[in-house]
Amino acid sequence: MGLDMYLYKKTYVKNWEHNGPENQHQITVSKGGVTREDIKPDRICYITEEVAYWRKFNALHGWFVNECGGGRDECQQIYVSSEELGNLLILLKQVQTVINNSKKVVTTLKDWQGEDYEYEVYECEEEIKQLFAPTEGFFFGGTEIDTWYKEYVDETITIIEDLLKEDEESKKHGLWSGEFYYQASW
Numbered sequence: 001m002g003l004d005m006y007l008y009k010k011t012y013v014k015n016w017e018h019n020g021p022e023n024q025h026q027i028t029v030s031k032g033g034v035t036r037e038d039i040k041p042d043r044i045c046y047i048t049e050e051v052a053y054w055r056k057f058n059a060l061h062g063w064f065v066n067e068c069g070g071g072r073d074e075c076q077q078i079y080v081s082s083e084e085l086g087n088l089l090i091l092l093k094q095v096q097t098v099i100n101n102s103k104k105v106v107t108t109l110k111d112w113q114g115e116d117y118e119y120e121v122y123e124c125e126e127e128i129k130q131l132f133a134p135t136e137g138f139f140f141g142g143t144e145i146d147t148w149y150k151e152y153v154d155e156t157i158t159i160i161e162d163l164l165k166e167d168e169e170s171k172k173h174g175l176w177s178g179e180f181y182y183q184a185s186w
Contacts, residue, residue, distance in 0.1 A: 002139040003185075003186045004184065006053055006182070007051050007181070011046060011177070012046055013025040013027065027044050028041065051163060054152060055141075056140060056142075057149075058136070064182040065135075067088075075183065075185055076183070079179065080182050082177070085160050086164060089164065095132045095153050096153050098127050104123065107120075121145065121147075134149070
């Protein structure tokens, strides 16, 4: 139970008869090396990929809901444009800079196996709240600017950079690059 978050990429691959062979997609679905006969390639219109998954990165959830979903948080699919992903990338890099330039308090804690680990809390909470505030919710996870928050920011920057590069490459080759959708489950 908790906040599970997904980003999907939906790419249009419908094969129209009026398109020449050079513009046709070859689609095959198989399981265990055996082609699935119940899935007809000529009926496939979209390929949907799960391009990112987060667990309890509540600040990101709040951003998607507020910036792309009109503030409505009902576990619905939310369309996210490439431009919005670009804006998110700029914002996350600002957040990353603030955290990296912030003083941190290091505490040694014990994990569930009794092993020591270092837990960092960054002293930039007020500045971060102005940029990319954690979102409170039932089982949404912590709201501290800590080790896990920083790791999620760093990982998400990499994910978005990669997705935007893929998007640009598709466009360079005249391909329909796809649409992005965010959806949470809690």
